[in-house]
Amino acid sequence: MQQNRSSNKFKGSFALIMVVLATLLASACSSGNNGEGGASAKPEQSSGSPTAAATQSASDDPYANAPRKISISTFDRGQVSSDEGTYEDNRWVKWIREQSGIDVTIVPVPRNQAQDSLNVLFASGQAPDMVWEYDRAYIGKLVTQGVIQPIGDYIEKYSTSYKKYLQENPDLLPHMTFNGEIYAVTAKRPITAIANHGMWIRQDWLDELKLERPTTVEELVEVAKAFKQRYPDSTPIVGHTTADIYAAMFGAMNFLWYLEDGKMQYGATLDRFADVIALEKQVYDLGLVDREYFTDNNNQRAAQLWTTGKAGIYLGQWGNGANDIMIQDMLANVPNAKPEPLEMVASKYGKYGAYQESSPNILVAFNKEMKNPKAAIEYLDWLIDKGWYTLAYGEEGVHYKLVDGVPKRLDEDKFNKEVLYAGEYAVVRDQVVKAEDLMVMAADDELSQRIAALKVESLKLTLKNEFRRDIPYQPSFDEINEIRATLDKFIRETRATAVTQGAKYTGEWAIGEIRKEWDRLGGAKAQEIAQQWYEENKGSF
Template sequence: MNNSKKILGTSLVAAVALGALLAGCSEKKEAAAPGNAQGNAPAKKGNVTVSMYDRGSVPAAEGSYEDNRWTKWINQNGPANATFVPVLRSDSTKKFNVLFASGSAPDIINEYNTPFRGGLYDQKQLLPLDDILKFMPEYQKLLTQYPQLKKAGTKADGKLYEIGKVKEATPAHMLLIRTDWLKKLNLQMPTTTDELLAVAKAFTEQDPDGNGKKDTYGMNMSTYSEQAINEIFGEGSSSTLLAWGIKDGKVIRQWDNELASLTFKKKLYDDGIIDKDYINDKDGAKAKQDFLNGKIGIYVKFTGGWYDFVMNDMPTLKKNVPGADIAPLAYPKSPMGTFTGAIDNPVQMTTVINAKAKDPEAVGRYLDFMMKPETATKIINGDEGTHWKKSPNGCPTPIDATKSKNEVSYALDYEMFFSSGIDKCNYVLNQFNPEVPEQKAGMDMYRQVQKLYFDPSREYPGITVGDHMPVYDADLNVINTQILKEKNDLFVKAIISGSKYTPEQAIKDSQAAWDKAGGKKLEDFMNKWYQDNKDKAFLAKDVMAVVKQQMELVK
């Protein structure tokens, strides 16, 4: 979840998917220098400064992030003279702090870090957008189509400060199960957590791969997959987020849910269902390799990169285990309820405006120009006929992958606030060619994933996605960090210590640590935030509303 923050990738597939807007419509128009919002004669160009992430991906032949074919095109065709300020992606907030302290921060701040943007608001470093929206008709249209953007971008004073983008809603995690193993062991798809545990144990102990060795795991668990187990029990905690829920109109710590998920994880460990060395598989790389080698029966997968999974991982599994068959498995019913699983943030806030911006009108006009679908298509995909052509489904496909990688892919972050999720050409399903049987199978499986993980009859695990949780001030953040560390250490101890240290004791000790660190202050803050913002904040119901809206688009 949190942040479950998904940063724009630089893979070619991602570039093509993001740039698909306008595909299947009329021929693209070359974006020209626009007039004002009312369509009158072009206004005199103002000057703006714009941050962008430096990912070190601009080839020497293309120039630099400050000066390349796309910055030239933007300045030649756009309504403002833009100066680009690269900020190292791995050290962005530190660099921004230096720039603000020196009075040299750019007008437009593109930054994914939610607490950092929240801190800028608290320090009164941001310009409200209300007065410049009249120069941003593209964003005004988006706010009308997706009012959740306004919810997410509005601060405590009731004014709009943050610009965001709509992305395709995707499940954060999913379960995949070896159906060939189910058939071999004469087992049914598990529908409850007790059944899940029984099936996983059978996969571990009954030699489902038939090699006469006890060398299979029923399930996997690492940083990401552990979050999936939490979600099954209705709590969205992670290494950076406590388990918060709503009960009787109040925010509570979900101690009962955490006890249930912790008890389940300990059972997985004690029974040898997961790798005993799971704690060192933080990114899930070993679990993935075990799955591809045919050694895991129920695979908890982070859902990012479904196209890559179908095109690369599935063929690898089939090559290693020709008889392997998999199917998506819905989260089973737990004693705490039946849940959807977390949704990767579909409304991601990206951009704020420096309160000291000298020409707010130029800022608004620049952003409006960059948000135009024809501009975004140009920057993200390159030139039609040179870098891309229309595929059979009407969506852009690269002509020469290497050329597009070298000349186009590095430019994605100039459009990091562009809403790729408003057009179905950008969606996972449209990456596939249904005429190719393997790709058709991947499409069909993902449709099944959507059906299972977007089921509106299920509850959402937690209050909202991590990016939209309230931001703590410095003092509360210290308390939160201390509580998280102690809680995470105690929970690991409970999982791996056998009968010497039980989940019940871990919860009791976590509660004591919570009290000692001042956890009540966090709870009071969360409740005040919820009471003040429950009708205004971007909550779980808003996440599912976006899901519903997008599913209508792809019917």
């Protein structure tokens, strides 16, 4: 069923949406807060008022006596050390079960193959009760396949904390809604999560060569060439988001829709996308990138080259998490290195930011075969209410202390080992972080403070230029989702051919092949549907 053909059919989620609207009208005359207490202040305990579920009797609630047991996917990023356990079994999984009162089973999927892995689990009937992704289009695909279920009625009937959060943040509703019904829950990202990709450069290499920081695509290539000439054993450009950063430079992410003179066009079919592939081919032909980066699926080679001082430019994340650890490792291996954040460079189309996320964070969906959706809602309520805080920051007095309401890490190494991976479990969180908090949150040792200062600068540079996002969220239709499932793989294979197989294969050749495949898969119809969706929804953007 297409979204634009059923936008007036809210069915089970109608009641929830009406509650949201009624709450907004009621709160318009009050001066209460707007949910900005955030993560910088430790969340209060829940009021203890009876939940909606508590008022249900066993006779009219089919889940009243069901086991409080759920399973949920998580991304395996390889961050759990052997002495901590595994993603499925560690101190935090035990803590979650104890504190939430729900028997939670974690089902990890490899980060770089998450969607493929989840597809296999659904196909084999082994998918967990709850699955999540950052990619709204993927959730739309699961809706199309009929493997997840609407959850508006469950939120209305069983939720207290999350329902209140949604009433305070009604702008999240369109992102959660497919075919007129709510199919996923989400929460707002803190600014440190909206900032995503970023660029880094060896300032000490620039200083040695008396070079200025590059400000254009052409200058970036020239700097990389100079690095290669001065350090012949180096790989000037490495990273794990290289393709996406090249695409952002030209305002042509292959998986996004763009508005071209008022017309919806898919990013991978734009003329600009040919320039993206041409740049990727250019740096490959010049020997400025790792010859094996197409097969570096876990980013280990890129990380090794960067952290051992064998690379001069890193295209990856702006900061936080693994990026912090890589900088720390580099400084341990190469004490005189000066890795510093680099502002995105301009292309002939203008100057855009690196990829930035939209406001909604993770989207959590319910398997249609789920045994106890009531327990799932109660788990999400527990997370949004207070559970997320400890999973994000650790244990007070052990991993952090509060300084003016900000959780300050006591030991970076201890946090990275014992807490960093736990953030994967906090799939909904009411978190607000300010740039100036980063220095306070870091441990007091000199290295931690140095990395924190770099993060503050990186955050500012990352957000300085707006990422090109022509529409606030992507349309989700059967026709579009079905095309993307095949097209994404075709794009990856075509990019690899164009980049690695010599002069015969150019960016123009690649865009021609992608457009032919787009047409073969029914792209013209998908574009027509997307245009109709845009015309019907643009007034609400």
